[in-house]
Amino acid sequence: MDYLPQILFAIALVAGIGYFARNVKKLMRNIKLGRDVDVSDNKSQRWKNMTMIALGQSKMVKRPIAGLLHVIVYVGFVVINIEVLEIIIDGLTGKHRIFSSAGAIYGFLIGTFEILAVLVFVSVIVFWLRRNVIKLKRFLSSEMKGWPKSDGNMILYFEMVLMTLFLVMNATDLKFQAMDSGNIISQHITPWFSNFSGHSIHLIERTAWWLHILGILIFLNYLYFSKHLHILLAFPNTYYGKLTPKGQFENNEAVTKEVKMMMDPNVDPFAAPPEDAEAAVPAKFGASDVKDLSWVNLLNAYTCTECGRCTSECPANQTGKKLSPRKIMMDTRDRLEEVGKNIDANKGEFKDDGKQLLGDYITNEELWACTSCNACVEACPVSIDPLNIIMQMRQYLVMEQSAAPMELNNMMTNIENNGAPWPYNQMDRLNWKDE
Amino acid sequence: MSELLKVPTMAEFMAAGKQPEVLFWVGCAGSFDDRAKKITKAFVKLLNKANVEFAVLGTEESCTGDPAKRSGNEFLFQMQAVTNIEVMNAYEIKKIVTACPHCFNTIKNEYPELGGNYEVMHHTQFLKSLLAEGRLTIEGGQYKGKRITFHDPCYLGRANQVYEAPRDLIRKLDAELVEMKSCKSRGLCCGAGGAQMFKEPEKGNKDVNIERTEQALETKPQIIAAGCPFCNTMMTDGVKNKEKENDIAVMDIAELIANAQDL
Numbered sequence: 001m002d003y004l005p006q007i008l009f010a011i012a013l014v015a016g017i018g019y020f021a022r023n024v025k026k027l028m029r030n031i032k033l034g035r036d037v038d039v040s041d042n043k044s045q046r047w048k049n050m051t052m053i054a055l056g057q058s059k060m061v062k063r064p065i066a067g068l069l070h071v072i073v074y075v076g077f078v079v080i081n082i083e084v085l086e087i088i089i090d091g092l093t094g095k096h097r098i099f100s101s102a103g104a105i106y107g108f109l110i111g112t113f114e115i116l117a118v119l120v121f122v123s124v125i126v127f128w129l130r131r132n133v134i135k136l137k138r139f140l141s142s143e144m145k146g147w148p149k150s151d152g153n154m155i156l157y158f159e160m161v162l163m164t165l166f167l168v169m170n171a172t173d174l175k176f177q178a179m180d181s182g183n184i185i186s187q188h189i190t191p192w193f194s195n196f197s198g199h200s201i202h203l204i205e206r207t208a209w210w211l212h213i214l215g216i217l218i219f220l221n222y223l224y225f226s227k228h229l230h231i232l233l234a235f236p237n238t239y240y241g242k243l244t245p246k247g248q249f250e251n252n253e254a255v256t257k258e259v260k261m262m263m264d265p266n267v268d269p270f271a272a273p274p275e276d277a278e279a280a281v282p283a284k285f286g287a288s289d290v291k292d293l294s295w296v297n298l299l300n301a302y303t304c305t306e307c308g309r310c311t312s313e314c315p316a317n318q319t320g321k322k323l324s325p326r327k328i329m330m331d332t333r334d335r336l337e338e339v340g341k342n343i344d345a346n347k348g349e350f351k352d353d354g355k356q357l358l359g360d361y362i363t364n365e366e367l368w369a370c371t372s373c374n375a376c377v378e379a380c381p382v383s384i385d386p387l388n389i390i391m392q393m394r395q396y397l398v399m400e401q402s403a404a405p406m407e408l409n410n411m412m413t414n415i416e417n418n419g420a421p422w423p424y425n426q427m428d429r430l431n432w433k434d435e
Numbered sequence: 436m437s438e439l440l441k442v443p444t445m446a447e448f449m450a451a452g453k454q455p456e457v458l459f460w461v462g463c464a465g466s467f468d469d470r471a472k473k474i475t476k477a478f479v480k481l482l483n484k485a486n487v488e489f490a491v492l493g494t495e496e497s498c499t500g501d502p503a504k505r506s507g508n509e510f511l512f513q514m515q516a517v518t519n520i521e522v523m524n525a526y527e528i529k530k531i532v533t534a535c536p537h538c539f540n541t542i543k544n545e546y547p548e549l550g551g552n553y554e555v556m557h558h559t560q561f562l563k564s565l566l567a568e569g570r571l572t573i574e575g576g577q578y579k580g581k582r583i584t585f586h587d588p589c590y591l592g593r594a595n596q597v598y599e600a601p602r603d604l605i606r607k608l609d610a611e612l613v614e615m616k617s618c619k620s621r622g623l624c625c626g627a628g629g630a631q632m633f634k635e636p637e638k639g640n641k642d643v644n645i646e647r648t649e650q651a652l653e654t655k656p657q658i659i660a661a662g663c664p665f666c667n668t669m670m671t672d673g674v675k676n677k678e679k680e681n682d683i684a685v686m687d688i689a690e691l692i693a694n695a696q697d698l
Contacts, residue, residue, distance in 0.1 A: 246594045252509045252513075262514075369637040371628040373589040378621070394506065399507065429461070429493060430494060
């Protein structure tokens, strides 16, 4: 017996999964570069959110057209991948369609896969048209030029090719066609090959089979370099998403300590600092680079699939300001990747590259355009929170660099001096009653 | 007019050895902004009418710190918060009502961690509860059948999921409530949040309040209802910019209800 195909298959499988695992490790290391936050609370609500939002796609369908198409591709992707299990077993054992002995059930399954494959193919074509012919505004923003645009299209081509290969593989499998069960779609494709000899058809079937599984392995490894990572990360991301009301911004604990100390009349200002003072005082307030952000912020960045719903809902963006919440997420990921590569290149140590997220990626102008209205957070179908990053970076600008716009500095001086953002005396606060 | 308003302070309650039912947190806009002061007074008239034993902090009230925090000055925010909490805890405040969604959000969500735990209500929620308890009745009066659109304040709506209380009150006026294309969870910001109120906007091709006003005008309203003093300012400016100020009034819900009762 000829074991060569099985050996080749095993090598491809191990290489494909191995390389992917290596990149997942890198991904996790990069995410862990973020500041630690405790998100171990409220597990039942978190599972519920993940089930509803990621598994149940509840927020996707808020936009019905894109939502429906996405649900088709999502369901198709999940269901058709059951077939991959058979392909892997066949590939490793040298058998052919090992599950086909299940008879009618097998026919039902493959029939379902075939219908879904066509639906996915059509949906993906519509997606492609939306990006390239209809040119929806949210796919044309400045941050979508170059790689993000080709990445988006590449994913669609991958899916078109994989679905085609799946159907061709079934259509040219004469034994499968002879079973006449489950070949709902492929039976209409088989006649296209009627001029070919039996040998050629078999060759086409084998080629389609191999390209299909190799394509899946390549696609798997493409994920790490692509916005398409969301198919995996949407799950943890919705699990770790914010549970408190959207208007509740976290209080900086380091500041709380300082304020409490200032307000405590019993504190001896000349006392020697406690042993752990070094650890208690943070290196900086707010965030200027990815390592200052929380690991959930960084997970958010890898999860973003650049759909742009956030940006299209953003009041600043709608009125022509530079701010785009999607760009905030893309910049965060790009910088994080840069930091990760730096660590790889320097034997596990980050070497200062003189760059940071603030300034080199995200400008002050973008940060100051935000109205903190939470429209971006509400719009995200996978619970990404761009506003949280914006606020941490504003905190850095104000608390570390005193770089607020002048009018805001005036406002804050007013609050400090007279307890209101305007220059009115606090003693006049009740004057309205007698006016 | 002013002698009609009963506005006792917490200090006065304390001196009398009494505790009010609720603290009315007036907020900076409600205290100092000429337009917002009218909202404050309208709400007080309703409180008086319903015989609510409320008090204000008066000169002991200070900015909640919301614009400082959203500007990035966490230190100033927490100083404000801790000071306010100290005052309110000393008075043993349990329940707070405010006509400003920014104060509402900050005190409700960001004060507890710093030691300030209160039941906090937006004035539309409070008015609705007065209605439910039969302490206040609403008649449509001059607003019967008027086309009213409601602009959701971000810090009331999306931030805290309060969408229905203000709408219920508008319906009680027998008015025709018309919704803008972006409303409730997808409501467009007026442009004032995140401390934008206090600065010039960044460079763009339009101001946010103009965009929002255009959405409001699409509904052909006679009145644009608001539930936030800052939204009120932004929408009023937007209506003026469109030279519609003679046809369309921007009014707080409390004003609508007070006017409808001829208070």
